Amino acid sequence: MMNRTLRILGPVSVALVALDLVLGFWVTPPDQNQGDYARFLYIHPALAWVALYVAIGMAALCSVLYLWKRTRSLKYDRLAAAAVEVGVVFIFLTLVTGSIWGHPVWGVWWTWDARLTSTALLGVLFVGYLALRRVPADPEVRAKRCAAAALFAAVDVPICHFSVQWWQTLHQTETVFGPDAIKIHGIMAWTMLLSFIGFSALFAWMVLLRYRIEVNSSTDQDLALEDALAERRAEGVTS
């Protein structure tokens, strides 16, 4: 089932992202104020959406499911780990594309804006989570520690989300929704929607792929342990 999903989801998500890039860079018209720089609208917000809400939301949900005794299963731990690992890549890409967009528009590669800073902080927090996963420990102990760490770190997401409202920042507020939203319509709106769908599908594919690698790796470890035990027992019989 998972192999089939992966086989379908991979090419579909890549095709969706490719279509988004073609529409965003060649078909949609330039913006009235920002000109061609506004084409980042078809990449950057979608990356941020996946990084902040989809990836971290999934990691937090899986962590809660792991910590709750009734639903405790290592599959949630592995899913949370996969979501964070791919999520950190998306956070990095969000910061990089934002920086490239910010340079011509704001005149600087980086500014100590609340949204940028809280996003960077989120990235560091989840790098810490990944470091915690590398600490040698019993899988269940590690899973519990990581689930708690993910929940603590996820507290930064609402701060990141509301930062543009709480503080006076350079970063704009909501583009599509909200009271001060910029009006976006026609092919620009559809292309933006496509970017959200495409990058979300790409994220789902990468997470499932990472999850499968994790499952296979733990199965390999179990098999290796069983082989070692069998070998030891055989030694005991012959000696």
Added chain:
Amino acid sequence: MWRDALLIAGRDLRIEIRTRVGLWQVLPFAFLTLLLFAFALGPKPGLLAQAAPGLFWLAVMLSVVLAAQRSLALEGSQATREAGRLLGLDPAGIFLGKTLALLVEVLILEGGLLLGVVVFFHVQVTDWLVLVPSCLLAAAGLCAASIFYGSLAGDARVRATLLPLLFLPLAAPVLIAGAKAFEASVQTGSGSGARWLGVLAVFALVYLALGVALYGPMEE
């Protein structure tokens, strides 16, 4: 829970009084940090006074990392933890006790650092009613978060490098709110101190509550 907390806090503080690690290692480290900041910024009294709120809290945060490492090292091996469990100590009580002992140490450290900032950076505090509660609330939040993260970081081999990575990004709100409250306490009539005290109180309460709720399951 409270009885266990007082027991653990008493034990930690007695060990600290006997070994004086905090006095001879953590406190000098905090002063050294202040001096190094001053060397980096140059001998301009105006600039140092302006940067003092941020530098004070940065020095506190870095020192808390050292003090928390020390506090968690007292729990030491898995055998010590198991002994605590066999004695029937409430994990939430252990967490609160360790946090309380660390809080006492950090408050003493903050007092010393404050003296250093006043003397070396020429800061004149005008509103002690903002500064004192902010030091208390920030220390409570930092101690709770560092003890909890220290227990997550596992044994001492990896904790030394992992704890700063896990704890310092999360402590950023304390750095911001603490520095703002400090600024408010040196500017007469700024009136923004209460807001930042609120942020520090929320941070402390969240981490104390999460620590009490999750320390037990983490130690199982």
